[in-house]
Amino acid sequence: VGSRCENTMLRVLAPLRPSFFAQKLGGGRPGEVSFCPALLHLVLLSALLSIPTTIACVARLLPALASFSVGAALQQAEVLFPRGIELIFNGSSAQIRPIAPAADGAPARDVAEEEAGADDDEFVCWETDGASWCAASAGEGELTPILLRLPPLLYDLFYSDLPPPFGAPPARVCAPLLGEDEDRLLDPYPFVNEFAAGQEAEARRGLRSLLWGAGWERTSVLDARPHQDVRRYLYRLRFAEDARRGAEGRGRSALDVRRTPAIALVASEALESAGLVAPAARGDGGEERAAVRRRMLGLRASVAISPGEVHVLQGFTPHFGQYWQYEHAPVLPLRTTKVEVESGSLFGAAAAHRPVGLALSMLCEEQVGSGDPKGGGGAEAAAVVCSRDTAAAATDAFRSSYPRLVALLDGAPGLLVPLAAATVGLVGIGRQLLYTLPTFAAVHVPAVYLTVNLLRHVDTAPTPVRVAATLAAYGATPLLLLDEAASLSASLLGSLRPLLADGGWLCDPLDESRGEALPSPTPDPNPLDESRG
Numbered sequence: 001v002g003s004r005c006e007n008t009m010l011r012v013l014a015p016l017r018p019s020f021f022a023q024k025l026g027g028g029r030p031g032e033v034s035f036c037p038a039l040l041h042l043v044l045l046s047a048l049l050s051i052p053t054t055i056a057c058v059a060r061l062l063p064a065l066a067s068f069s070v071g072a073a074l075q076q077a078e079v080l081f082p083r084g085i086e087l088i089f090n091g092s093s094a095q096i097r098p099i100a101p102a103a104d105g106a107p108a109r110d111v112a113e114e115e116a117g118a119d120d121d122e123f124v125c126w127e128t129d130g131a132s133w134c135a136a137s138a139g140e141g142e143l144t145p146i147l148l149r150l151p152p153l154l155y156d157l158f159y160s161d162l163p164p165p166f167g168a169p170p171a172r173v174c175a176p177l178l179g180e181d182e183d184r185l186l187d188p189y190p191f192v193n194e195f196a197a198g199q200e201a202e203a204r205r206g207l208r209s210l211l212w213g214a215g216w217e218r219t220s221v222l223d224a225r226p227h228q229d230v231r232r233y234l235y236r237l238r239f240a241e242d243a244r245r246g247a248e249g250r251g252r253s254a255l256d257v258r259r260t261p262a263i264a265l266v267a268s269e270a271l272e273s274a275g276l277v278a279p280a281a282r283g284d285g286g287e288e289r290a291a292v293r294r295r296m297l298g299l300r301a302s303v304a305i306s307p308g309e310v311h312v313l314q315g316f317t318p319h320f321g322q323y324w325q326y327e328h329a330p331v332l333p334l335r336t337t338k339v340e341v342e343s344g345s346l347f348g349a350a351a352a353h354r355p356v357g358l359a360l361s362m363l364c365e366e367q368v369g370s371g372d373p374k375g376g377g378g379a380e381a382a383a384v385v386c387s388r389d390t391a392a393a394a395t396d397a398f399r400s401s402y403p404r405l406v407a408l409l410d411g412a413p414g415l416l417v418p419l420a421a422a423t424v425g426l427v428g429i430g431r432q433l434l435y436t437l438p439t440f441a442a443v444h445v446p447a448v449y450l451t452v453n454l455l456r457h458v459d460t461a462p463t464p465v466r467v468a469a470t471l472a473a474y475g476a477t478p479l480l481l482l483d484e485a486a487s488l489s490a491s492l493l494g495s496l497r498p499l500l501a502d503g504g505w506l507c508d509p510l511d512e513s514r515g516e517a518l519p520s521p522t523p524d525p526n527p528l529d530e531s532r533g
Helices: 003-017 019-024 038-067 070-078 112-114 151-158 170-184 240-243 267-273 287-297 346-350 352-362 388-401 403-410 413-454 465-475 477-495 496-502
Strands: 083-092 093-098 122-126 131-137 147-148 200-206 216-225 232-240 250-253 262-265 304-305 310-312 365-368 380-384
Touching: 019 304, 038 413, 038 465, 038 477, 070 352, 070 388, 070 403, 093 122, 122 310, 122 380, 131 147, 151 170, 151 352, 200 232, 216 240, 232 240, 267 365, 304 346, 310 346, 352 380, 352 388, 365 388, 403 413, 413 465, 413 496, 465 477, 477 496
Parallel strands: 262 304
Antiparallel strands: 083 093, 083 380, 093 131, 122 131, 147 262, 200 216, 216 232, 232 250, 304 310, 365 380
């Protein structure tokens, strides 16, 4: 097998020798030239060029694939909602109701529940105009919004770009396979989070940052340098190692700092004080506006759900009072975080944020008799209920529907590795062929055909298209090799950026002694005023 692979590789690389062309072109006899071997050469060359990309992709995905467990993922999904309360979507309203504790003899808490610490929170519930709502007790009479933290794997599915040959998050790669439901996996909100000084965040560093979905470490934000270009919106971060050594903070772009997606269940009064309701944001002084922005950032969530509204905070910059968008976007930037409730469904508004919508649609269930007469339907109307019990029922249904899949993946976690390697290899070959053949047919063959016939001697017979195509196929070998080498080098440099920044090889953009500090544009005096253009 090794001898055959070596011979195949030597045949593919043979066009690098000039004497090869005289041999393949039939010693100057065009009638003996066949295009089939040249076409086979392009296919083999595409397979050969896909090998380095396949190896690099599988190596970066290997830890995540080998450690993936369906059982662990289902256990994390079960503890998304805390015990003791249930979230109910009834038409255009929502409410949180306390539920009775589990009866004696209930099963003990599992490892996932112990790690999540979901049962450690205490909740305070009240009723306003017949609608119930709850908040977490922070001690000394202070109430904070209930925070539902989504699993990190859900973040990776929607926002972590896969290595080449994919170059996009798994959700975007799989979206075309859903056909009409493609929009369910395409999140319209950019994953850019804004932080205030003193808040905790996550940033990639170390050798583990070369792996997919790994290398994220907790860090604290020292200060920020706002800029209208998100790539130059910079933070100075301090990791735990820096704090122990007394080192200064490290600079990172806003694109390299993240907050794990979470849902904040915010009461109407807290929603107004956080600056998500326009009247609360209108102030005469800059200090009041800054305080509103700090409270908005203090929610630490991607989506805020209140009794009658849904706000998507992900991708919104309170400093400038609008969502981030592309430079040449044809539409004006949105200046309000509120999602319009269409068809009287607050649950549908929450699904506008795709990761949150996916989690809620999978773990909640529609129940009859849980409705509220003030929510748009009668007391017997159907409502969407989200709780620990509905999540457990959904995961149990998945286990019973796909028992062989769960047992197979949990019993042999390494099975994903060969399957992923085969998939990556096929995708790599297909991508290389789609990149090579259209260019070959539309550019290389016409260019070679015109060149050899325009430069021929008047007494020389015209060169057939078959010969020109054969010459173009073999002559493209060095160009394709150089192009693939440049592509791999660019991908490698992009993945090494966190390592270069940690090692000081990249100029710290926050070091004012090395250059001029970035400008800080004047914040929008009233970012939530919808009456303006």
